[in-house]
Amino acid sequence: MFHVCTLNYPVTTYFADSDPQMCAMADKSIKPTSKDDGYPHIDAKDTDRKLSKHFSNSFNRYTDFSPFGKGGGGQLRACLDTNLGRQVIMKTLPPHLANHEYLRARFLREARVTAQLQHPNTVPVYEVGHDNEGRLYFTMKKVEGETLRDILEQQILGEPEAMNTYNLERMLGILIQVSNALSYAHAHGVVHRDIKPENIQIGSFGEVMLLDWGVAKVWAMDDEEPERQLMEHEELTSAGQRPGTPLYMSPEQVRGGGEIDNRTDIYSIGVVLYEILTLKEPLRGDRVNETFEMILRETPIPPVQRTPNRYIPRLLASISMKAMEKDPANRYQTMQEMIDAIRDFRSQAFQSLTRQ
Numbered sequence: 001m002f003h004v005c006t007l008n009y010p011v012t013t014y015f016a017d018s019d020p021q022m023c024a025m026a027d028k029s030i031k032p033t034s035k036d037d038g039y040p041h042i043d044a045k046d047t048d049r050k051l052s053k054h055f056s057n058s059f060n061r062y063t064d065f066s067p068f069g070k071g072g073g074g075q076l077r078a079c080l081d082t083n084l085g086r087q088v089i090m091k092t093l094p095p096h097l098a099n100h101e102y103l104r105a106r107f108l109r110e111a112r113v114t115a116q117l118q119h120p121n122t123v124p125v126y127e128v129g130h131d132n133e134g135r136l137y138f139t140m141k142k143v144e145g146e147t148l149r150d151i152l153e154q155q156i157l158g159e160p161e162a163m164n165t166y167n168l169e170r171m172l173g174i175l176i177q178v179s180n181a182l183s184y185a186h187a188h189g190v191v192h193r194d195i196k197p198e199n200i201q202i203g204s205f206g207e208v209m210l211l212d213w214g215v216a217k218v219w220a221m222d223d224e225e226p227e228r229q230l231m232e233h234e235e236l237t238s239a240g241q242r243p244g245t246p247l248y249m250s251p252e253q254v255r256g257g258g259e260i261d262n263r264t265d266i267y268s269i270g271v272v273l274y275e276i277l278t279l280k281e282p283l284r285g286d287r288v289n290e291t292f293e294m295i296l297r298e299t300p301i302p303p304v305q306r307t308p309n310r311y312i313p314r315l316l317a318s319i320s321m322k323a324m325e326k327d328p329a330n331r332y333q334t335m336q337e338m339i340d341a342i343r344d345f346r347s348q349a350f351q352s353l354t355r356q
Contacts, residue, residue: 044219076091124141147201190219195265
């Protein structure tokens with residue numbers, strides 16, 4: 001059951017959570033602080049180490065496997081944990097990549113980072129190990145629902161249910177919860193680096209989960225090969241082809257060799273906000289390298305001009321544009337600053353209805 005609040009939008013709006021107390025808890029953020037703040041920083045020496053030779057588990061307790069979509073280059077399957085009698089999701093590398101050293105290391109990092117980031121908007125990880133064929137796997141909570149990408153695609157098609165259920169107020173609630181997870185991660189020395197609608201899961205009961213931490217940068221980790229080199233020849237030929245990541249990358253990710261920090265995630269969240277407002281990506285070429293050049297050199301068309309037929313509050317448009325500044329120094333400097341800006345907009349919209 002959603003809690004109804006009518007703001008100055010064309011439709012009735014809903015808070016993102018099904019319970020007021022849950023909403024208040026999920027909306028709290030941990031303010032980003034320095035590495036000496038007392039928050040335990042997640043360190044590469046812990047997330048990137050290999051599994052011990054003596055590691056063992058009982059894979060045979062998992063039964064009743066069924067496909068459960070795709071996730072960050074891995075295979076997802078629902079299965080039954082017979083020890084605890086619950087359904088879980090198991091993620092494994094595809095068979096042809098199971099022995100790829102770099103992907104194995106990245107897979108382990110994803111499992112460990114996700115497990116160590118114990119936040120309401122990250123998926124709980126239960127176990128990591130080897131299956132009966134020696135392939136790495138990890139299990140996590142099963143969350144039914146759809147991704148933000150699914151919702152945006154439905155809205156692009158003009159489906160009334162998606163437009164009414166996921167109106168602006170609820171979309172902002174989703175975005176704030178994702179931003180809370182990022183604020184928490186940043187406080188623990190982790191940068192996600194792959195924020196996109198495909199990695200934002202909305203559960204059937206209002207849960208919001210930020211997924212796929214496989215390319216996260218953790219404390220004291222050396223920068224890897226620039227992301228643009230990994231996708232240089234990938235094509236973006238139609239709206240149906242969505243590699244996703246290039247469209248949400250920051251200029252410093254595209255350039256490579258620069259310092260990646262929390263402001264990289266802030267840029268990507270700005271892109272997601274822009275797409276929520278306009279139902280269009282801010283910068284997109286026909287090929288990945290064209291998109292990269294646009295990210296480096298072009299300023300996105302302001303949301304109000306991009307889709308003048310949509311109701312787009314100018315304050316929200318300015319928030320998205322500030323988050324997408326080319327120079328990280330001109331963006332919001334912390335995730336909390338951007339969260340506060342969105343909250344200020346929501347507060348002003350509500351107060352405009354309560355003034356006598």
